[in-house]
Amino acid sequence: MIDKSKYDVIIIGGSYSGLSAAMSLGRSLRHVLVIDSGLPCNRQTPHSHNFITQDGEKPEIISAKAKLQVEYYDTVEFYQGLAISADKTDNGFEVKTESGKVFNSKKLLFATGVKDLLPEIPGFAECWGISVIHCPYCHGYEVKKEKTAILANGDMGFEYAKLISNWTKDLRLITNGKSTLTLEQTQILKKHNIEIIEDEIDSVEHENGIVQNIIFKNESKRSVKAIYFRAPFQQHCTLPEFLGCELTDQGLLKVDTFMKTTIPGIFASGDCHIQARSVAMAVSSGSLAGAMINKELIDLEFV
Structure with a gap:
């Protein structure tokens, strides 16, 4: 029996990039938990563009359809809530949510986006x-x-x-x-x-x-x-920095070509590491992150 508190991968952030990574990992037969607070940064945007097959669609419809498709893979689970702490353990990572739930995983993916800092101009x-x-x-x-x-x-x-x-x-x-x-x-x-x-x-x-x-x-x-207007921003989630992940000079999470952060076992995808922010870019980086995490898990199993 699978211990539902322990997963191969915990993905923090369930918007386009997190869902894309979850699909990649679900298709790789990995047990995945997606923790999402339900506050995507583009929630006020009426239409999404420049994303092939979805041009002009409402962002919430794209994400709802994506989640429905990811739910098809029975090794992927979802938890609605806010991750408030994360710690390194001997076997991976422990993540605690605002409600007090605690989950463990071998690998951790942050797909948490950024928070735009808007000028205090009325309207x-x-x-x-x-x-x-x-x-x-x-x-x-x-x-x-x-x-x-x-x-x-x-x-x-x-x-x-x-x-x-x-x-x-x-x-x-x-x-x-x-x-x-x-x-x-x-x-x-x-x-x-x-x-x-x-x-x-x-x-x-x-x-x-x-x-x-x-x-x-x-x-x-x-x-x-x-x-x-190009808004300055800050990381939407501070947990990567708490865990020691480095940021770039622009304030983005630093990753290599395999989507690995500077802390072993922690990956990042989507707006939290991409300067060119778009749905298409987020989806692409999430898919790559999922594949790279699966590859790392396979390598660990063949020792």
């Missing part, structure tokens, strides 16, 4: 993932040729403006204070008719998350259809 958070967007590959086609703003400054603002100009020429860069662009960058943007606005933002007017106007502290306003 901004309500529009995040809807009309305040981060990725033109995910959302740019839907606002192509529309009146668009970019909230950024300096080198990031310059490179972001160059990128977004592929989707629309009706573009303005809002530095939200004094510009830190170089003279050369400023001249190049002006040459391409990209307006630079240094006024500070007061609020974002919107209707159900659809931006209408950007209101500035000098009481002027600009009508736009979309705002691009």
Whole structure:
């Protein structure tokens, strides 16, 4: 009889990457527990794009369909809850949940994503993932040729403006204070008719998350259809750091080409380690992580 408190792998995070890894491991006949708190970072986004076969689908429908398919594999189990602690043991890892449940596994996969840190501008958070967007590959086609703003400054603002100009020429860069662009960058943007606005933002007017106007502290306003913003972030889950996993300079979990973190037995997939965030990237990294974990388990068995 299988001890249901002990698994080959515990996956913390049951969104796209965690589910993808669970499918890979389930098909490898591994006993897997997926612990998920049910708070994916794109839960406010109405549609997912640039993911073949699912383009334009609602994110929750994609994840629900994925979970249903993963549940087909009877060696994969799910636990709805929050993992609050994790410790290294002689035989692997012990994970404790908020409800007091304790589970053990040989390997541990973090597919926990990141938490976006949004500016404290009234109306901004309500529009995040809807009309305040981060990725033109995910959302740019839907606002192509529309009146668009970019909230950024300096080198990031310059490179972001160059990128977004592929989707629309009706573009303005809002530095939200004094510009830190170089003279050369400023001249190049002006040459391409990209307006630079240094006024500070007061609020974002919107209707159900659809931006209408950007209101500035000098009481002027600009009508736009979309705002691009690359949010700073922090790890959604601090357990990897507690266990000693290193972060990159960007604050992402450091992994090698086999999805291994810097701590033996611990792997990572999805947004918690990928700078290019998208559903497709998360699914891909989860599938790879599952295969690499299975390979490591096989190697341990052949000693």
